[in-house]
Amino acid sequence: MSEKEILMQVRDLSVEYNTRLGEVSAVDNVSFEIYKGEILGLVGESGCGKSTMGKALMRMIQPPGKITSGQIIVNGEDIMAYDQKQMRDFRGRKVSMIFQDPMTSLNPVQRVDEHIIEAIQVHEPDTNTTEALARAQTLIQRLGIRKNRMKSYPHQLSGGMRQRVMVGLGLVLNADLIIADEATTSLDVIVEAQLADQLRDIRETFGVSLLVITHNIALVAELSDRLAVMYAGHIVEMGDVESVFDTPLHPYTKGLLKSIPNIKLDDTEKLYKMPGEPPNLTHPPAGCRFHPRCPFAMSICSQVEPEFSEIVPGRMVKCWLYLDHPDKEEATIEVTA
Amino acid sequence: MSTSLRRFLVTRLLLTIPMVLILVTMIFFVMRVLPGDPIRSQLGPRVSEEQADALRERLGLNRPLYIQYFDFLWDMVTLDFGTALTQGERPIRDELGERLPATIELTIPAITLTAVIGIFSGAYAAKNRKKPVDYIIRLLSIAVYSIPIFFMGLIFQIIFSVRIPILPLSGRMDTLLLTNFTSITNFYIIDAILTRNWPALWSVLMHLVLPSVTLGLALSGVFVRLTRVNMIEMLQSDFITAGRARGISENKLVYRHALRNTFIPILTMLGLQFAILLAGAVLTETTFSWPGVGRYLVERIQLRDYTAVQATIGIFALFVAFISLLMDILYAFIDPRIRY
Numbered sequence: 001m002s003e004k005e006i007l008m009q010v011r012d013l014s015v016e017y018n019t020r021l022g023e024v025s026a027v028d029n030v031s032f033e034i035y036k037g038e039i040l041g042l043v044g045e046s047g048c049g050k051s052t053m054g055k056a057l058m059r060m061i062q063p064p065g066k067i068t069s070g071q072i073i074v075n076g077e078d079i080m081a082y083d084q085k086q087m088r089d090f091r092g093r094k095v096s097m098i099f100q101d102p103m104t105s106l107n108p109v110q111r112v113d114e115h116i117i118e119a120i121q122v123h124e125p126d127t128n129t130t131e132a133l134a135r136a137q138t139l140i141q142r143l144g145i146r147k148n149r150m151k152s153y154p155h156q157l158s159g160g161m162r163q164r165v166m167v168g169l170g171l172v173l174n175a176d177l178i179i180a181d182e183a184t185t186s187l188d189v190i191v192e193a194q195l196a197d198q199l200r201d202i203r204e205t206f207g208v209s210l211l212v213i214t215h216n217i218a219l220v221a222e223l224s225d226r227l228a229v230m231y232a233g234h235i236v237e238m239g240d241v242e243s244v245f246d247t248p249l250h251p252y253t254k255g256l257l258k259s260i261p262n263i264k265l266d267d268t269e270k271l272y273k274m275p276g277e278p279p280n281l282t283h284p285p286a287g288c289r290f291h292p293r294c295p296f297a298m299s300i301c302s303q304v305e306p307e308f309s310e311i312v313p314g315r316m317v318k319c320w321l322y323l324d325h326p327d328k329e330e331a332t333i334e335v336t337a
Numbered sequence: 338m339s340t341s342l343r344r345f346l347v348t349r350l351l352l353t354i355p356m357v358l359i360l361v362t363m364i365f366f367v368m369r370v371l372p373g374d375p376i377r378s379q380l381g382p383r384v385s386e387e388q389a390d391a392l393r394e395r396l397g398l399n400r401p402l403y404i405q406y407f408d409f410l411w412d413m414v415t416l417d418f419g420t421a422l423t424q425g426e427r428p429i430r431d432e433l434g435e436r437l438p439a440t441i442e443l444t445i446p447a448i449t450l451t452a453v454i455g456i457f458s459g460a461y462a463a464k465n466r467k468k469p470v471d472y473i474i475r476l477l478s479i480a481v482y483s484i485p486i487f488f489m490g491l492i493f494q495i496i497f498s499v500r501i502p503i504l505p506l507s508g509r510m511d512t513l514l515l516t517n518f519t520s521i522t523n524f525y526i527i528d529a530i531l532t533r534n535w536p537a538l539w540s541v542l543m544h545l546v547l548p549s550v551t552l553g554l555a556l557s558g559v560f561v562r563l564t565r566v567n568m569i570e571m572l573q574s575d576f577i578t579a580g581r582a583r584g585i586s587e588n589k590l591v592y593r594h595a596l597r598n599t600f601i602p603i604l605t606m607l608g609l610q611f612a613i614l615l616a617g618a619v620l621t622e623t624t625f626s627w628p629g630v631g632r633y634l635v636e637r638i639q640l641r642d643y644t645a646v647q648a649t650i651g652i653f654a655l656f657v658a659f660i661s662l663l664m665d666i667l668y669a670f671i672d673p674r675i676r677y
Contacts, residue, residue, distance in 0.1 A: 058582055092584035099582075104575040109597050109672055119583045153673040169583060 004035040007176055007209050008057070008095075013070030015049070015056050018063075022282045026052040026065070028233040031308065032316075034177060039203060039210040041220030041241070043256070044230035045278055051100075053230070054181045054213045058091055074176075093123050096170035100182035102162035106154035112165055113150040116140070119169050139168050142205075143198065160191035164198065171202060177209045178202075184219060196223050217260055221245060229253045232279050232289040235308065239315035249317040249335065251294045288320065296321060300328050311335050342669075345677035349665065353658040361413060361651045365406055368643050374398075375422040378640045396422050398643075409647055418648040423640045429648045433630065437652070438523035439509060440629035443548055443621070444614045450553030452607055455560020456596070462561065463568030464591045474561060482558030490551040490624035497547060504547050507626040511540040548625040552618060556610055563606055567599040574598075600671045608664035612657040 015027040026049040034040050044050045055061055057072060059079065071078045079090055099105040106115060116136035120127055127135075133150075141147055143164045154162055163183060170178045180199065184192040196219060203210055212224055220227055221241060228238040229250065237250040248254045258272035276293035279285050285292050291301035301320050308318040312335050321333050375396065376389050393399045397408075412419040418429040462474040481489070498506040505511070509525055510518070514537045520528050529538035571577065572595050580590050619631035630649065637645040669675045 060578065060582060088584045088586060090584070091582055097579070097582040099575055099579055101575055105579045107576045107580070107594050107598070108674060110594070111673075118585070122583065122585050122589075155674050166579070169579075 004038070006033045007036045007074065008034040009071075009073040010034075010057070011071040011073070013053070013056060013072065014068045015052050015061055015065060016068050017065045019282070024281045025233055025284060026281060027056060028284075029069075030233075030235050032228060032235055032238060034209050034211060036176070037203065037207050037209055038226060039200070039212060039224040041224035041227045042211060042213045042230060043215060043217055043220050043227065046215060047278060047281075048230045049233040049281075050213045050215075050230045051181055054097070054179045054211065057179060057211070058095055058097060059087055060091075060097075089123065092119060092175065093173045094175055095177045095179065096173070096175040098163065098166045098170055098178060098180045098183040101186055102159050102166060102183075103154075103186070105166055106162055108154055110153075111150070112140070112145075112152055112154070112157070113137075115165065115169060116172055119172055123173050136168075136172065139172055140165070143168050143171075158191075159187050160194060163187060163191075163195055167195075167198065167202065171206060171208070174206070175208060177211065179211045179213065181213045182215075183212070185214065185216065192219070199223065217256065229256065232284060233281060234289055234318060235316075236290065236318045237316065243315060247335075249311065249315065249322060250290075250319050251296050251321070252290050255293075255295075288318070298328065298330055300325055303327075339677075342666075342677045346662070346666075349662050353655070353662075356658060357651060357654045358410075360654045361409075361647060362406075364647050364650045365409060365643075368641065368646055369402070371641065373641050375641045375643060379423055396426075398422075409644065412644075413648070413651050418651075419644045421637070421642055421645040423637070423642040423645070429645055432633070432645065433649065433652065435523055436628060436630040436633045438525075439627060440615060440618060440622070440631060442509075442524055442526060443545065443552065443627060443629060444611065444618060446545060446549040447552035447556070447618075448607065448611050448614060450549060451556040451560055451610070452603075454553065454557040456564050456603060458557075459561040459564025460568050460591055460596055462565045463572060463595075464587070466569060471565075475565070478558040478561035480558075481554050484555070485620075486551060486555045487620045487624045489555060490548070490621060493547050493551055494624070505540075505544050507624075508544060509541065509627065510537060510544055514540050548621050548627055551624070552614070552621045556614070559610070560603065560606065564599060564603055567602055568595055571595040571598050597671065601668060604664055604667060604671070608660050611660055612653070615653060615656055 010033065011031050013027055013030045014025065017024040017026055028049075030053065042050050042053070052061065052065070056067055059067065059072075059082075061067055067080070071080055073079075074090075074094060079087070082090060106112075110118075113133060113136055116139070117129055117132040120132040120135060121129075137147055137150060140150060145161055145164055145168075149157065149161070154165075157165065166183070167178075183199075184195050187195060199210060199212070200223060202208060210224075212220060214220055224241055226239065227241045227244045228235050229244070229252065230236070231252045237244065237248070237253045239249075244253065245257065248257050255272065255274040259274060261271055274293060275295075279289055279292065285302070287300070287302045287305055288294070288297075289305075291297045294301065298320060304320075304325070306318050306320045306323055308316055309323060310316050311322050315335070320328065321330075322335060324332050376392050376398070380389060380392060390399070397405065400408075409419070416430075418433070420426050420428050421432060458474050458478070462471045465471050494506055497504045514534075518525075518528070518534060518537050519532050521531055522528055525541040526538065529535070529541055568591070572591065574595075577590050577595055580594055581587075585594075615630070618627075618629060619635055621627065622629040622632045634646065634649050637649070665677075669677060
């Protein structure tokens with residue numbers, strides 16, 4: 001793990017939405033890193049801030065939302081300091097994004113080849129159309145779309161094909177990181193599996209890193225190397241996929257994993273239902289944001305927010321159960337690697 | 338042309354027939370239900386019954402109504418339109434041949450101006466939503482929409498031809514030039530070009546400025562708002578976000594990607610407005626003494642000139658049908674999802 005190169009370092013990133021009911025803290029002081037060539041899964045419930053975070057990494061938060069603090073360091077440069085023009089160059093070339101709904105993510109009046117040629121020429125104005133077309137064709141065939149589909153309009157393609165076009169658009173400029181925001185959610189299971197396969201494939205071929213944002217834990221288990229679990233604007237746990245699945249540390253992760261329906265579940269066994277509801281982020285709970293729903297909550301949890309700490313090498317968790325504190329009454333749980 | 342497009346065109350053209358038929362039938366009977374008639378409107382109230390009957394007989398108004406009706410339908414079908422009942426009883430075809438080109442020559446630049454001003458300032462306002470420039474554009478669009486068109490025309494006349502005399506006050510061209518001006522099509526621009534009468538062409542163009550700007554500006558308010566609302570919605574759609582994530586510039590996203598996707602509702606409105614313009618330019622035509630078909634229609638309605646009104650409205654109906662057909666064909670060129 002340690003010899004891996006860091007591609008993107010996120011430090012203390014916070015995003016707030018200014019609404020009529022007050023400031024909504026959608027992402028709160030989140031720090032993590034994405035390594036070169038890895039697939040990082042980011043899971044969490046709806047509304048936990050995972051999509052907001054994906055957009056924030058490209059500085060694409062639209063008003064009334066705002067990135068209120070933090071650094072995003074790529075290749076030693078903090079992109080928060082970039083101006084509009086540098087940002088435009090950054091988007092698409094360094095980091096690209098695949099969106100949830102392939103039905104609406106392509107311009108309905110633009111053909112597939114026009115999309116790709118445009119993406120190339122925006123970043124490389126010197127590339128002529130013939131050359132760009134040739135590149136587009138090679139890429140599109142590699143993604144398993146037939147060449148004669150190049151002249152199609154988005155509505156003439158299936159959902160899976162459109163999503164592959166989106167992947168192609170992300171790849172055409174050799175981006176280092178592709179953020180897939182619920183990219184497979186609206187596809188049926190078979191197409192979803194194909195796309196997941198394809199994502200793994202392009203990691204091998206192109207050496208890109210992938211940030212897979214999803215609420216589909218099964219997909220993440222299948223696809224990613226590392227896993228980050230988000231709850232109410234915080235990353236509460238992070239580690240490599242096997243260990244998080246084998247020994248979840250954070251009570252929220254434990255509950256989340258127990259809530260996955262399993263066909264092998266006995267008739268006598270019941271599916272775990274997490275008590276309570278996700279908190280209202282205009283007034284998040286004090287201390288640990290999970291404490292009102294936590295079966296292991298201690299008195300300290302409602303008072304002081306725990307640090308996101310590395311408990312064992314490669315495993316981070318944000319929970320008092322694993323941290324020492326002078327006022328703490330219960331014993332700290334020791335975890336061995 | 339694909340067979341399906343041809344079938345669509347044929348269907349639409351066939352549907353035009355009952356549409357126009359219903360309209361002209363309504364007009365035929367409504368005109369005769371209205372109080373007053375062309376006899377009284379011309380001879381006045383103090384005329385003897387014999388004189389009135391004589392005129393009625395000469396104009397064919399003493400014939401049974403159904404005969405008059407079928408006579409009128411036949412005139413429409415043969416595109417002959419018959420003769421007017423008042424004002425010299427000239428063939429309606431000649432009268433409209435003078436009036437209609439004048440109106441079309443006014444409305445085409447006006448609607449072009451409307452589209453350009455409306456679409457671009459609407460898109461610009463949407464792009465700068467909630468910024469001062471957005472509020473200014475919206476305010477101006479309400480202003481031009483709510484100022485009566487003849488008032489706006491008068492203001493322009495006072496400013497640009499009285500105080501600063503750079504533009505002619507009214508009419509289609511300089512009366513001095515009119516004496517040696519040969520009119521072939523009654524489209525003065527075309528006539529001037531055909532006869533290589535360059536001073537006349539210049540005069541015609543200058544005379545067009547004020548009326549077409551007035552008319553174009555007055556209508557543009559609707560399009561500013563229509564474009565703005567549709568653009569705001571479009572700018573929030575996923576493909577714009579996706580385009581932004583690809584590093585495409587904001588200007589390109591607004592004016593190329595989003596705008597083309599909002600053309601359908603704008604075009605629909607433009608088609609409808611153009612139809613209204615043909616008939617409804619009355620106020621502009623009156624303000625600028627423009628000898629167009631709007632003024633003609635009002636004048637003949639007042640005189641209860643049955644045949645002239647019927648024929649004019651029948652022609653309007655044909656125009657509307659033609660323009661909406663044109664719009665439907667244009668849709669398919671703009672949006673690849675629409676196929677006939």
